[in-house]
Amino acid sequence: MTAKENSLSKRDEIIEVASKLFYEQGYHCTGIQQIIQEAGAAKGTFYSHFKSKEELGIAWLKARHEKWNHWLLQFINPKQSAKTKMIGIFDFLGDWMTKADFRGCAFLNTMCETPDCENALRTEISKHKRELFELFRALTAEHHTTKSPAEQEQIATTLFILFEGTLIQLQNFHDLSFLQVAKKQVSALL
Amino acid sequence: MTAKENSLSKRDEIIEVASKLFYEQGYHCTGIQQIIQEAGAAKGTFYSHFKSKEELGIAWLKARHEKWNHWLLQFINPKQSAKTKMIGIFDFLGDWMTKADFRGCAFLNTMCETPDCENALRTEISKHKRELFELFRALTAEHHTTKSPAEQEQIATTLFILFEGTLIQLQNFHDLSFLQVAKKQVSALL
Amino acid sequence: MTAKENSLSKRDEIIEVASKLFYEQGYHCTGIQQIIQEAGAAKGTFYSHFKSKEELGIAWLKARHEKWNHWLLQFINPKQSAKTKMIGIFDFLGDWMTKADFRGCAFLNTMCETPDCENALRTEISKHKRELFELFRALTAEHHTTKSPAEQEQIATTLFILFEGTLIQLQNFHDLSFLQVAKKQVSALL
Amino acid sequence: MTAKENSLSKRDEIIEVASKLFYEQGYHCTGIQQIIQEAGAAKGTFYSHFKSKEELGIAWLKARHEKWNHWLLQFINPKQSAKTKMIGIFDFLGDWMTKADFRGCAFLNTMCETPDCENALRTEISKHKRELFELFRALTAEHHTTKSPAEQEQIATTLFILFEGTLIQLQNFHDLSFLQVAKKQVSALL
DNA sequence: AATGAATGAGCCTTCATTCAT
């Protein structure tokens, strides 16, 4: 158990440290050296767990995806209706950005510094965002039961765009009034 | 004159090459070495024109700001009304992204890879985006003459959020249907 | 064991090469590039052993301190009395400078090219010289048992000053007659 | 007159700035760029006055030689006897080092960072020091009229060694008590 | 599973100097 815990914890410790640094400093601006130093691991240890920096990056985004989804669902699941859940997503956005010191979204940030679309990181990024999109779709369908699929798609997509747009504005301007505007618009759509 | 032209063109050549590379590869992933090589300049030549990479980065963003604004205005100015101009901004977005191979916005990309808000690049970035915001405000005021300032601000901000959100989605998914959704929403707002 | 020996010897090889070059060319005029080239090491190897050039400089001075003290003590310890030992120090000075091609003292040279007194190298330098001062003090106390502490301090300090002054003159003029004069003066003091 | 003054002042301004920087930072650690920048001159202007950095270094040492000698003579000339003049040289040393923030002697410092004895700077350095030696010789001869030339040489050389040794100790330890000891020894010799 | 020395290309920047104007 101790052994298992240790072996798990070594790899996980690296991921944990990397997550913090990749998010705070950016993926490309964070070096393996800093990661292993702060994780208390050796060079060789790192490369026995990950065959490259990119593989660590992917592990980071996969873990981030799980964690972030968990945060979000924990936040909105207590809400009763699909409508209040959708509004809750935007409340979550404000909470999240405030706590994160307006650093923005790890996935969007990494997308912005990774032009190559064939890059494996980009796959994780679009997977993550697609799942968020699906959530908007599902909640919209649940809420707007009488509307046509096309109308539903229009609304879900708009919500998704508003979410991403507000996120970027918060990151850029550190100004929560963007969130208030977005929420008003969201309410108007529901 | 030849000398002046040459000496100017040398500095401008560096900016031009840097603009291309910074945009295509990202600011941090582009080295001075590559820039001067592709510009056919020597190390020392570079540093006689720019005191640091950051100064070049700022020169890049300032030039980009002018050029991009010029593109946009040239695109929307022929339109007759404030309303068609606002819709035109979103048409421009589609044109731009298609031509740019969906690389996204130089300013947002650089923001995403530059966490430090005190960074001089960030100043240029928010300046650029604030000006775009002002354009939305001005056109909204021109169009919605009967609405209250608060209502105008709500609409202009929503348009701005939609613009940025759509931009990010195009960059992420390379899927112009996001633009169609956004345009529908924009029309509904006007 | 072979591994350990090799890995140690790599670091030591760098120190050894650096010691030679720092002494012969000066600390600031010697680049890391030249050091690693002559030591047959890679850039990264160097920086895995030393976190900066300054750290290597300190390692150099620390090693030099040990080696030089060893040379000196081996030279004067065979002498019987404190008096002959003190004269021996000046004989050693002549031998040393002759063998060193009158390059002077690594510590004084580095002090002269390092104006910042807070610099870590300066700490090593004054440590080294203070220890030499202590040797003069100890031998003076042993020799002049009847004199007052104040008188002893006066003599020890004078000997120290004469040593340093002669050293500098030898370095400047390559003329051993300065040493003869100094020795005469030393004898007069004892 | 204005023209002459300006043309003189440009070259002299460079020398003046260089003097300050070479002394404070060391010869090798000071770059031409910093010098011309602080002197408000252009690259080409510099190289029209000096064919190389070394030539500026020589101009610096020549000017320094004149200035320093002037300082010293102005300090000791008011003294009546050769004896008080010689003691005055050591008083001057204390004044000088205190004012110079214990940066030491420009000539010795440059010697220490210039191993190559054939270097033109070294020529200026030994010229300067030889002249100081001559001063000690002349004053000793004036004072010790009854002593043999050999005895005079012994004393003058000892004074010279004490001067240089004390200078180095002040630079190293910033401790004026070395000067007191030296002065006591000097008095004993006269 | 873990270590850490070794690699060499690359990072941004400064160096002393030349030369056309």
Next chain:
DNA sequence: CATGAATGAAGGCTCATTCAT
């Protein structure tokens, strides 16, 4: 006499990765 753009080698240092132990 003065300018300042251009040069390219070198400065100290970090990068992601490999490999023998």
